[in-house]
Amino acid sequence: MSSNVAVPQPRDATHAAPVRSAPAAVQTKAHIEVRDVVAAYGEKVAVHGVSVTVADDEHLSLLGPSGCGKSTLLRCIAGLETPVSGEIVIDGEVVFSSARGINLPPEKRRLSMVFQSYAIWPHMTVFENVAYGLRVQRVRGQELRDRVHTALKMVGMEELAQRPATALSGGQQQRVALARAYAPSPKAILLDEPLSNLDARLRSQMRDDLKDLQKRTKLSTIYVTHDQEEAMAMSDRIIVMRQGRIEQEAKPLVIYERPRTRFVADFIGAANVLSGTLVSADPAGPVIRVGSTEMRCAPVAEIPPPTDGGHLIAIRTVYPELLPAGTPGAVNQWPATVASRILLGDIVRYGVEFAGGSLHVQTTPKTLVEQGGEVTLSIPPEHVVLLAG
Amino acid sequence: MSAIAVKRRPLRIGWDVTLQCLALLLLLAIPLALLVTSALNVGDPQQIPAKEFGLDNFARLGIHVDWIRNTLIIASFGTLIATALGVLLAWILYRTTLPGRRIFDILLAIPYPLGPLVGALAWNELGAPSGGLINEAFTALTGLDGPIINTSSMTGIILVMAIFEAPVAVLMIGAAMQRMDPTLEECSSVFGGGRARTAFKVTLPLMLPAILSAALFLFVSMLGAFAIPAILGAGARIQVITTGIYSLFQGYPPDYPAAAALGLLIIGLTASLVWLNSWVLRGRSYVVVSGKNYRPRQIDMGRWTWLLFAFISLYALVSLILPIATLLMFSLQSTSSVSWDVSTWTLGNYRYVIFDFPTTRAAIVNSLLLGVGTGIVGALAATLIAWTVHRSPSRGRKFLEQVAMLPQAFPHIIFAFGFLWTILILPIQGLYGSLIALLIAYVILFIPLGYRSIAGVIVQIDKSLEESARVSGASWSRVMRTVTVPLLRGGLVATWALLFMVSVREVSASVFLSGPDSQVLGPAILNFWDSGGLPRVSALAMVQAVIVLAALLVIRLVTSGETRVAEPAK
Numbered sequence: 001m002s003s004n005v006a007v008p009q010p011r012d013a014t015h016a017a018p019v020r021s022a023p024a025a026v027q028t029k030a031h032i033e034v035r036d037v038v039a040a041y042g043e044k045v046a047v048h049g050v051s052v053t054v055a056d057d058e059h060l061s062l063l064g065p066s067g068c069g070k071s072t073l074l075r076c077i078a079g080l081e082t083p084v085s086g087e088i089v090i091d092g093e094v095v096f097s098s099a100r101g102i103n104l105p106p107e108k109r110r111l112s113m114v115f116q117s118y119a120i121w122p123h124m125t126v127f128e129n130v131a132y133g134l135r136v137q138r139v140r141g142q143e144l145r146d147r148v149h150t151a152l153k154m155v156g157m158e159e160l161a162q163r164p165a166t167a168l169s170g171g172q173q174q175r176v177a178l179a180r181a182y183a184p185s186p187k188a189i190l191l192d193e194p195l196s197n198l199d200a201r202l203r204s205q206m207r208d209d210l211k212d213l214q215k216r217t218k219l220s221t222i223y224v225t226h227d228q229e230e231a232m233a234m235s236d237r238i239i240v241m242r243q244g245r246i247e248q249e250a251k252p253l254v255i256y257e258r259p260r261t262r263f264v265a266d267f268i269g270a271a272n273v274l275s276g277t278l279v280s281a282d283p284a285g286p287v288i289r290v291g292s293t294e295m296r297c298a299p300v301a302e303i304p305p306p307t308d309g310g311h312l313i314a315i316r317t318v319y320p321e322l323l324p325a326g327t328p329g330a331v332n333q334w335p336a337t338v339a340s341r342i343l344l345g346d347i348v349r350y351g352v353e354f355a356g357g358s359l360h361v362q363t364t365p366k367t368l369v370e371q372g373g374e375v376t377l378s379i380p381p382e383h384v385v386l387l388a389g
Numbered sequence: 390m391s392a393i394a395v396k397r398r399p400l401r402i403g404w405d406v407t408l409q410c411l412a413l414l415l416l417l418a419i420p421l422a423l424l425v426t427s428a429l430n431v432g433d434p435q436q437i438p439a440k441e442f443g444l445d446n447f448a449r450l451g452i453h454v455d456w457i458r459n460t461l462i463i464a465s466f467g468t469l470i471a472t473a474l475g476v477l478l479a480w481i482l483y484r485t486t487l488p489g490r491r492i493f494d495i496l497l498a499i500p501y502p503l504g505p506l507v508g509a510l511a512w513n514e515l516g517a518p519s520g521g522l523i524n525e526a527f528t529a530l531t532g533l534d535g536p537i538i539n540t541s542s543m544t545g546i547i548l549v550m551a552i553f554e555a556p557v558a559v560l561m562i563g564a565a566m567q568r569m570d571p572t573l574e575e576c577s578s579v580f581g582g583g584r585a586r587t588a589f590k591v592t593l594p595l596m597l598p599a600i601l602s603a604a605l606f607l608f609v610s611m612l613g614a615f616a617i618p619a620i621l622g623a624g625a626r627i628q629v630i631t632t633g634i635y636s637l638f639q640g641y642p643p644d645y646p647a648a649a650a651l652g653l654l655i656i657g658l659t660a661s662l663v664w665l666n667s668w669v670l671r672g673r674s675y676v677v678v679s680g681k682n683y684r685p686r687q688i689d690m691g692r693w694t695w696l697l698f699a700f701i702s703l704y705a706l707v708s709l710i711l712p713i714a715t716l717l718m719f720s721l722q723s724t725s726s727v728s729w730d731v732s733t734w735t736l737g738n739y740r741y742v743i744f745d746f747p748t749t750r751a752a753i754v755n756s757l758l759l760g761v762g763t764g765i766v767g768a769l770a771a772t773l774i775a776w777t778v779h780r781s782p783s784r785g786r787k788f789l790e791q792v793a794m795l796p797q798a799f800p801h802i803i804f805a806f807g808f809l810w811t812i813l814i815l816p817i818q819g820l821y822g823s824l825i826a827l828l829i830a831y832v833i834l835f836i837p838l839g840y841r842s843i844a845g846v847i848v849q850i851d852k853s854l855e856e857s858a859r860v861s862g863a864s865w866s867r868v869m870r871t872v873t874v875p876l877l878r879g880g881l882v883a884t885w886a887l888l889f890m891v892s893v894r895e896v897s898a899s900v901f902l903s904g905p906d907s908q909v910l911g912p913a914i915l916n917f918w919d920s921g922g923l924p925r926v927s928a929l930a931m932v933q934a935v936i937v938l939a940a941l942l943v944i945r946l947v948t949s950g951e952t953r954v955a956e957p958a959k
């Protein structure tokens with residue numbers, strides 16, 4: 001796992017966060033490069049000219065709702081779909097180029113893929129499944145056995161090598177699929193929603209195991225998922241996709257802290273999105289009038305143009321604080337009323353009314369405020385994010 | 390790393406689809422074109438292809454209007470009865486708690502594969518007005534004059550046809566019943582719908598597409614039926630279009646143009662019905678085809694159960710047990726009159742047809758060879774087509790599927806007619822009257838059947854199993870060898886056995902295409918029935934039945950043993 005992610009600490013008032021999503025930190029060299037790829041199924045365009053790079057050993061996630069084009073993009077990289085136009089380069093080799101008429105079939109691209117359905121061949125044993133890619137590379141004899149066993153050991157399945165693939169549970173099939181992907185030392189591993197067929201409990205365990213596996217092996221991975229938690233946990237960088245286009249591309253925490261658009265703010269985590277009018281256009285501290293209050297926002301590189309309903313701001317539900325009523329008014333502090341309270345166990349969700357409108361706020365049950373209680377609502381300006389639309 | 394690869398692959402040019410479509414269309418278009426030219430031929434009737442054209446041959450069909458009328462009457466009433474039987478039997482089998490349903494399920498699956506010859510011969514032996522076993526037994530027991538039953542009549546033909554075609558309707562309607570979500574009915578009862586309301590407002594509308602589809606299939610099949618009217622209609626001189634074509638063809642001098650015109654008439658009818666079928670299904674079938682199999686809600690019929698049990702037993706009796714027992718009885722007789730004295734029974738007829746008589750011996754060997762060959766070639770061709778339709782990225786895949794279904798519109802006897810002429814104009818020596826010619830004709834005629842059989846297996850195989858192998862570095866041929874074919878093995882064997890079976894029992898295309906050096910079972914039984922005497926023809930029919938049953942057993946073992954479903958475990 002690369003350690004180059006400089007994590008801005010939440011609540012650190014001195015932290016001047018990067019305002020626009022920064023490109024991934026230190027890029028050694030582009031290991032996989034996708035340039036202006038357009039992909040379509042018949043008349044329907046699934047990917048609209050997307051460009052993506054993945055560095056050596058980088059773990060990239062393609063995140064988005066179903067139908068956003070993330071799987072199509074992955075399948076284009078694998079060679080399972082043929083883009084309409086664009087170029088794909090893997091490890092310095094052009095595997096697809098519409099301009100030059102190059103289209104390497106999947107078997108010549110030296111990648112591995114983990115499918116949503118696992119695609120474990122039911123007519124083979126666990127061993128044969130994992131050995132498949134190695135046999136294709138003409139690995140034989142002791143080396144074959146060693147490498148299969150190393151791969152199986154890596155996922156804790158070495159005991160089950162001789163088992164027919166049909167005698168495996170869902171989680172075991174998942175592990176075999178991973179071992180099969182890692183065994184032939186591919187140039188990169190593509191994962192297409194690998195955890196979505198598992199039940200919730202197994203999923204979070206497999207997620208941790210997979211993360212651990214990524215740390216131990218130096219391999220570029222592209223991970224396609226619709227689950228924001230998986231994307232956050234698994235990747236060095238996330239690309240959020242929407243309707244075949246890239247919505248935002250940044251490190252996980254930046255995606256969380258600085259969603260670029262309303263779509264990203266809604267799709268990742270829980271956020272309040274309010275609209276208002278711009279009062280101060282100072283990029284170091286823009287101010288937005290929301291309702292009858294003025295709210296100071298986090299610094300931006302440049303003020304985005306307003307949308308139809310004015311400027312939009314996003315406030316993560318975990319960041320507003322509910323202070324005792326009458327707290328001396330500082331920046332972004334207003335008197336407010338708790339209109340509703342829902343206890344969900346680990347978290348408490350409040351509906352708070354203030355002069356700027358109503359907000360959802362999440363806290364822990366450590367300090368509880370009664371429904372109808374008067375409080376002071378405090379929203380640190382660095383957590384008020386001006387959106388681009 | 391290697392230098393930039395410049396392997397060029399054409400993008401989305403469907404050469405695979407194009408080639409297959411062209412091949413199939415050519416194989417159908419040439420015989421059809423020859424039929425058309427012959428039907429329009431007003432010059433020398435023996436001229437192939439024709440030189441002078443006109444519509445006179447169609448005008449001449451007027452004198453054969455009784456053949457057309459008989460065909461329509463038989464097909465209409467036969468379809469009505471067979472569909473009604475199908476609905477009732479499917480309902481009893483899948484929707485009630487009848488005891489012994491599993492056994493009936495197996496028994497009902499047998500009569501259709503046995504083929505029309507077995508049913509026609511057996512019921513002729515049972516129900517002929519003079520000499521029929523039932524009529525003789527009646528006279529012997531009561532002393533009254535018969536006949537009480539006459540299968541050599543329009544009614545006889547209709548009933549025998551309906552009885553032997555009904556299992557197809559059971560299969561089609563039963564499949565739809567198993568694909569219907571039972572909660573749709575449960576929901577109706579929860580909202581207060583009684584049994585009758587649920588049946589008529591929910592179940593029947595949902596089943597209607599399948600019922601209509603089954604009825605159309607039966608109708609088309611009965612329009613082209615040959616063996617049953619040929620045998621049962623002979624005594625009473627009842628001719629239908631197919632037997633009419635045969636007699637025009639065999640007559641002296643043969644009237645090819647009139648036969649071709651009749652053939653076109655029936656092709657036009659069946660083609661529009663096949664089209665109608667797909668049109669009817671297009672809008673409606675989604676309601677029931679959920680792809681998933683449910684366990685239908687089964688109703689305890691209380692005291693009605695035994696009536697239903699009696700009904701289904703009676704059906705098994707007349708469709709399977711009685712015909713087979715009759716053929717077996719006759720095949721063991723030493724003379725043509727039936728003797729109940731077991732000591733006079735003999736296996737001599739079997740020895741005669743299997744070993745002693747060269748024609749039938751050759752017919753058995755040839756039919757087995759053809760069955761094996763048709764199975765192999767047909768299963769491979771069907772697999773190639775089905776794989777292309779379901780896996781190729783090329784455009785026009787759906788069109789290929791439709792083209793592969795086209796042979797359905799050709800009644801066997803008429804396709805064989807056109808195919809025979811194709812052989813005659815082809816500059817290839819020795820094809821006429823050869824086993825190769827039969828093999829090609831069988832493969833074309835059975836492509837739709839083979840396609841449906843193997844496509845059903847291919848769609849069950851998760852596409853990512855193959856994609857995964859591709860990404861692992863396996864070439865197309867390696868993917869085929871190590872993943873696709875092994876996963877399809879069960880389906881391939883079942884498809885092979887299915888094609889083997891339908892080849893062995895084929896009659897109506899074979900009567901045109903088999904020659905002195907290419908005798909096969911179907912025509913041999915038909916000719917033998919004219920000349921060889923009932924015991925020997927029964928023995929020959931039993932041989933055919935045993936071969937078919939063996940193939941059926943293989944299919945059953947393969948499809949039930951192969952429960953290893955190529956899908957990810959949940």
